[in-house]
Amino acid sequence: MIDFEPDDEQQLIVDTVRQFAANEVRPRARECDESRKLPLDVLQQSHELGLVANSLDEAYGGGGCRSALTAALLAEELAWGDLSIALAVLSPALLALPVTDFGTPDQKRQWIPRFTGERFAPASLAAVEPDFGSDPFAPRTTATREGDGWRIEGRKCLVPWIEGGDGVVVLATTDAGPQAFVVPRDAPGLGATPEQNMGIAGLPTVELELADVRVGSDAALECDAGRNVARILQRGRVALAAAAVGVARAAFETARDYAKERHAFGGPIAAKQAIAFKLADMAIEIDGARLLAWEAAWTLDQGRDAGREASLALQQARRIALEVSDAAVQVHGGHGYIREYLPEQLLRNARGFACFEALALV
Amino acid sequence: MPISFDLTENSIAARDHYHRMAEEHMRPISRKYDDREHELPTEWVDWYWKNGRGGPPKADLSGPADGFVQVCIQAEELCWGDAALYLRMPTAALGGSAVAAAGTPEQKQRFLAPFRGDGHPVWGAMAITEPGAGSDSAAIQTTAALDGDEYVLNGTKIFVTAGEGASQHEGGFVAVWATVDRSAGRGGIKAFVVPAKTPGMRLVGVEKKHGIRASDTATLVFEDCRVPRENLLGSATVKKKGASKTGDKGFKGAMATFDASRPIVAAMAVGVGRAALDFAREELGRQGIAPRYDAPPHLLLAIERDLMEMEAELQAARLLTWRAASMMNRGRPNNLEASMAKAKAGLAVTRITQKAVEILGPAGYSKKLLVEKWMRDAKINDIYEGTQQINQLIVARRILDYPSSVLR
Numbered sequence: 047m048i049d050f051e052p053d054d055e056q057q058l059i060v061d062t063v064r065q066f067a068a069n070e071v072r073p074r075a076r077e078c079d080e081s082r083k084l085p086l087d088v089l090q091q092s093h094e095l096g097l098v099a100n101s102l103d104e105a106y107g108g109g110g111c112r113s114a115l116t117a118a119l120l121a122e123e124l125a126w127g128d129l130s131i132a133l134a135v136l137s138p139a140l141l142a143l144p145v146t147d148f149g150t151p152d153q154k155r156q157w158i159p160r161f162t163g164e165r166f167a168p169a170s171l172a173a174v175e176p177d178f179g180s181d182p183f184a185p186r187t188t189a190t191r192e193g194d195g196w197r198i199e200g201r202k203c204l205v206p207w208i209e210g211g212d213g214v215v216v217l218a219t220t221d222a223g224p225q226a227f228v229v230p231r232d233a234p235g236l237g238a239t240p241e242q243n244m245g246i247a248g249l250p251t252v253e254l255e256l257a258d259v260r261v262g263s264d265a266a267l268e269c270d271a272g273r274n275v276a277r278i279l280q281r282g283r284v285a286l287a288a289a290a291v292g293v294a295r296a297a298f299e300t301a302r303d304y305a306k307e308r309h310a311f312g313g314p315i316a317a318k319q320a321i322a323f324k325l326a327d328m329a330i331e332i333d334g335a336r337l338l339a340w341e342a343a344w345t346l347d348q349g350r351d352a353g354r355e356a357s358l359a360l361q362q363a364r365r366i367a368l369e370v371s372d373a374a375v376q377v378h379g380g381h382g383y384i385r386e387y388l389p390e391q392l393l394r395n396a397r398g399f400a401c402f403e404a405l406a407l408v
Numbered sequence: 409m410p411i412s413f414d415l416t417e418n419s420i421a422a423r424d425h426y427h428r429m430a431e432e433h434m435r436p437i438s439r440k441y442d443d444r445e446h447e448l449p450t451e452w453v454d455w456y457w458k459n460g461r462g463g464p465p466k467a468d469l470s471g472p473a474d475g476f477v478q479v480c481i482q483a484e485e486l487c488w489g490d491a492a493l494y495l496r497m498p499t500a501a502l503g504g505s506a507v508a509a510a511g512t513p514e515q516k517q518r519f520l521a522p523f524r525g526d527g528h529p530v531w532g533a534m535a536i537t538e539p540g541a542g543s544d545s546a547a548i549q550t551t552a553a554l555d556g557d558e559y560v561l562n563g564t565k566i567f568v569t570a571g572e573g574a575s576q577h578e579g580g581f582v583a584v585w586a587t588v589d590r591s592a593g594r595g596g597i598k599a600f601v602v603p604a605k606t607p608g609m610r611l612v613g614v615e616k617k618h619g620i621r622a623s624d625t626a627t628l629v630f631e632d633c634r635v636p637r638e639n640l641l642g643s644a645t646v647k648k649k650g651a652s653k654t655g656d657k658g659f660k661g662a663m664a665t666f667d668a669s670r671p672i673v674a675a676m677a678v679g680v681g682r683a684a685l686d687f688a689r690e691e692l693g694r695q696g697i698a699p700r701y702d703a704p705p706h707l708l709l710a711i712e713r714d715l716m717e718m719e720a721e722l723q724a725a726r727l728l729t730w731r732a733a734s735m736m737n738r739g740r741p742n743n744l745e746a747s748m749a750k751a752k753a754g755l756a757v758t759r760i761t762q763k764a765v766e767i768l769g770p771a772g773y774s775k776k777l778l779v780e781k782w783m784r785d786a787k788i789n790d791i792y793e794g795t796q797q798i799n800q801l802i803v804a805r806r807i808l809d810y811p812s813s814v815l816r
Contacts, residue, residue, distance in 0.1 A: 047414060047416050048413065048415060048734050049737075050730070053411070055410070056410055056411065181703060183702045279702070302808065316815075317815050319801070322805075323800040327800065329748070334725070334727065335724065338724055353701050357701035357716070358723065361716055364705075
């Protein structure tokens with residue numbers, strides 16, 4: 047039955063994360079962006095709320111409540127607070143979920159408990175490649191069998207690299223097609239060079255050089271071989287779509303509130319149709335994009351292939367996030383261009399969705 | 409129940425049923441009645457009256473239903489067939505919505521029974537717009553004066569969808585919005601049911617339009633047109649300006665009709681847009697062009713981007729429409745969401761159909777195909793039942809929490 051109203055359980059999660067995002071995340075957004083340093087205490091608090099651990103297997107200490115739709119609800123709220131911090135908070139899932147979905151029991155035992163302990167443990171996933179024309183569904187990074195294990199060669203970029211992380215999921219192409227591998231961060235041959243990007247400045251990311259990296263046979267996540275890379279990327283697109291909606295909503299709400307406070311020609315600028323209609327369009331586009339993200343997440347939860355839905359959801363969300371954050375800068379006039387005002391940062395962050403893949407997962 | 413995108417079995421059966429109806433009975437005569445603008449599409453009207461009114465044959469009424477969402481699905485499928493023929497179906501249409509929203513049980517029985525009967529086809533219509541009052545419907549000039557036990561209507565109504573059918577075929581009716589007291593502004597506006605062939609109601613013409621040509625869009629003149637006072641929908645009490653707004657079923661009744669009808673119009677729009685998108689996608693597929701959903705944006709061809717954007721826009725419009733409709737199932741106020749859906753769908757399908765003509769080149773522009781017709785048909789969705797701008801205004805007032813006196 048068609049119904050888009052969250053039930054009590056879903057609403058409780060939304061309310062909890064919304065409060066956390068408003069009270070803990072948003073107040074740190076600007077400082078995090080300017081200093082390029084994550085607020086580690088916020089990451090620890092998020093871990094204590096169980097934002098990722100709740101979705102992990104009970105057998106390994108998780109909450110056992112896996113739902114792509116719930117993860118999408120959560121991603122929107124966190125990203126509303128701040129995109130860099132949101133991606134950091136959600137980073138454990140970058141390794142924990144692929145291992146859950148495609149790992150053997152041994153691999154799960156090896157990796158998942160570190161994300162359900164007392165301390166926040168970040169993780170990484172390397173999906174994007176720096177060469178122009180590279181397609182994450184067909185990575186140019188290669189993995190070849192070498193004795194008992196694998197040799198991985200290639201380059202990745204936009205890889206989250208938060209202090210304290212132990213492992214990175216690397217997407218590479220083998221003789222048999224694309225394949226996901228779990229690589230320890232201290233593996234010899236792995237070179238990480240810090241990046242500086244236009245946006246998500248608070249999230250440490252690296253360009254990753256994989257030169258003759260040797261891993262054991264147990265590094266490959268072999269369940270659903272041949273399709274696991276596509277499925278990881280689809281789940282990434284749903285998460286990113288939801289996060290983009292969160293960024294757009296932050297921009298819309300900031301612009302709305304500013305337009306009601308800012309007076310010109312004897313009244314609030316929000317009472318002028320030129321501004322009011324822009325705000326109306328922003329609200330409409332955000333709601334439409336959110337429903338597409340929810341539909342893609344719901345499709346995943348039904349156990350169905352969501353390639354088309356995930357792609358369309360991200361495409362729509364990335365477009366409207368850019369348009370809405372640009373409109374928010376415009377509504378702020380000259381102030382919109384000044385870094386003390388939130389829309390400036392939102393516009394830089396929103397543009398990133400054009401090249402993001404699997405920076406978060408549902 | 410958690411968030412769900414699952415259509416019920418009943419909705420799926422309805423979708424398939426109306427899709428077949430669209431394919432078998434609408435598409436084959438689509439071009440014919442676009443060309444013969446003011447001719448009654450008798451084969452469609454008669455077939456629908458005899459066979460189409462019953463709804464899907466296998467509907468299991470004991471099973472869960474999508475309610476208003478199912479109504480939207482029906483509108484989408486039939487407008488995928490032909491939006492103009494959909495508007496020309498013998499139904500109570502918006503006149504029926506007005507009676508349903510503001511009428512008493514007795515009025516509902518009296519005015520709506522012919523639509524369920526075995527007689528000849530009948531139409532209902534709603535007449536609000538005037539030469540000097542479109543979006544600003546509070547400015548209407550048509551008057552209704554009480555004279556004994558009758559109201560006497562005087563004025564001119566334009567752009568009355570199905571106005572010819574509703575005014576000229578015995579058994580039908582036009583719901584006419586008129587003011588009983590101009591000094592009272594909105595509070596003086598009431599709706600009156602004027603049965604077909606009532607003396608004093610005169611059909612003076614039907615419009616020649618850009619699209620939806622098989623739909624009759626009438627001008628009706630009322631000259632001392634008398635209806636019994638029992639034909640007033642809602643309360644006769646006139647709320648003066650500044651008075652409490654409660655219980656005012658006149659103007660608010662009309663506006664409540666829009667909250668129910670806008671999702672349906674949005675669904676109709678989605679149907680027209682889907683017709684063009686389906687066609688473009690199939691045609692390009694034959695040329696070996698299909699969107700690569702997996703590819704990152706920088707690797708997509710312009711044509712793939714166009715198709716994917718059309719798909720995403722159409723689905724966003726459809727989901728906003730279903731949201732507004734499903735809120736009605738829950739009895740939630742949906743004024744904001746109905747306007748969002750209508751604004752999004754009207755503009756999205758205008759662009760989608762225009763893009764389809766472009767993508768298909770000269771074939772798209774040619775009358776050999778229906779694509780050019782769908783583009784012309786689509787545009788009305790951005791205009792009627794509240795223009796794009798009126799719906800933006802409604803959305804803006806809601807999100808800003810501004811009354812109409814602040815955001816005009």
